[in-house]
Amino acid sequence: MLSRRLRSSWHHVRYLPLLSALTVTRWRSFEARSRNLGTAVGLVMRWFPLARRKFTREVRRVFPDMSRTDRARLSGNMGRQMGQTLFEIYHCAEFQAQQDKFTVSGPGLAALEAAKAAGKGAIIVSGHFGQWEAVRAVLKARGMETGAVYRPQSNRHYQRRLLAGIEAGGKPILETGAIGTKALVRHLRSGGFIAILLDEKYTGGERLPFLGHPALTSVSAAQLALKYGLPMVPAYGIRTGDGSRFDVVFEEAIAHTDSHSMTLAFNDSLSARILANPDQWYWLLDRWKGA
Incomplete structure (x- = not known):
C-alpha cells in the first residue's frame, strides 16, 4: 500500500512541471503556447546534466568532430522542437485543424x-x-x-x-x-x-x-x-x-x-x-x- 502511494505521489511530482507549463499560458494562441513549451524543454536539454550527457554521447557517435558550441546549439534546438511536438500531440485535435x-x-x-x-x-x-x-x-x-x-x-x-x-x-x-x-x-x-x-x-x-x-x-x-x-x-x-x-x-x-x-x-x-x-x-x- 505504501509503495503504491509513493509511486502515485512520484507520478504527480514528475507531471507537475509539464502541467504548470501547459496551464500558465492556456489563454494564449496555439502557436505561442507551442513555442513556450518548446522554450522550456530546450532549456532543460541545454542545462539539465543527465539529459545533456546522454545527448552528447549519442551526437558524438554520429558527429565526432562537432564542436562543443555546435552541440550545445543542437541540443537546445532539438529540445525546443521536441517541446513543440509534445504540445502539438497533447492538443492534437487543434493541431489537425490547421491544414x-x-x-x-x-x-x-x-x-x-x-x-x-x-x-x-x-x-x-x-x-x-x-x-x-x-x-x-x-x-x-x-x-x-x-x-x-x-x-x-x-x-x-x-x-x-x-x-x-x-x-x-x-x-x-x-x-x-x-x-x-x-x-x-x-x-x-x-x-x-x-x-x-x-x-x-x-x-x-x-x-x-x-x-x-x-x-x-x-x-x-x-x-x-x-x-x-x-x-x-x-x-x-x-x-x-x-x-x-x-x-x-x-x-x-x-x-x-x-x-x-x-x-x-x-x-x-x-x-x-x-x-x-x-x-x-x-x-x-x-x-x-x-x-
Whole structure:
C-alpha cells in the first residue's frame, strides 16, 4: 500500500512541471503556447546534466568532430522542437485543424490513395523526427484515417494525455506487444492504415546500420507488408520556417524484396532526413544500445 502511494505521489511530482507549463499560458494562441513549451524543454536539454550527457554521447557517435558550441546549439534546438511536438500531440485535435500549415508532396501519397481505392491496407513508416503527427493529420484530412502503434508510458498522467492526443490523430491506437500485434494484423487485413515509428531500439530485432552504426531494428513492418501485399511508405513531417509550418513528404513506397532489405532502405531514408536536419530528431532514444 505504501509503495503504491509513493509511486502515485512520484507520478504527480514528475507531471507537475509539464502541467504548470501547459496551464500558465492556456489563454494564449496555439502557436505561442507551442513555442513556450518548446522554450522550456530546450532549456532543460541545454542545462539539465543527465539529459545533456546522454545527448552528447549519442551526437558524438554520429558527429565526432562537432564542436562543443555546435552541440550545445543542437541540443537546445532539438529540445525546443521536441517541446513543440509534445504540445502539438497533447492538443492534437487543434493541431489537425490547421491544414493550411501543411505543404504536401511526394509519390508515396498516390500509392496510399491507390491502396485506399482498392480497399487495401497500408503501412506508413516514420521516426521521432520533425512532427510525425503531421503525417496522420494530412492523411485523415484526405479520408485516409491512420491508426498508430505506441508504447505506453509508465507515468499515468503522461499516459492519459498522450493516449488522448494520439487517439485524436486517428484510430485505432495499438499498444506494442502480442495483443497489439494481433489487432494490427486484423486492422491491416480489413483495409486499414497504420503508422509505425521504426527508430526505437527493438531487442529482438536485426542489427542494421542506422546513421552509420549498427542498431537493433524491428523488421516486422516489412514482414507485414510482404505477407499481405501492402505498400510500405516512408513519410515525414518536416518543420519549416519558425517551426509552426510543415513540409509533409511521402516518399516512394519501398520496393517489395525481403524484410531485411526493406527495413534497411527505411533506415537509410530516415538517416538522410536526420543528417539534413539533425535538430529535428529525438536523440535520446538509446537507439544503438545493446547492438
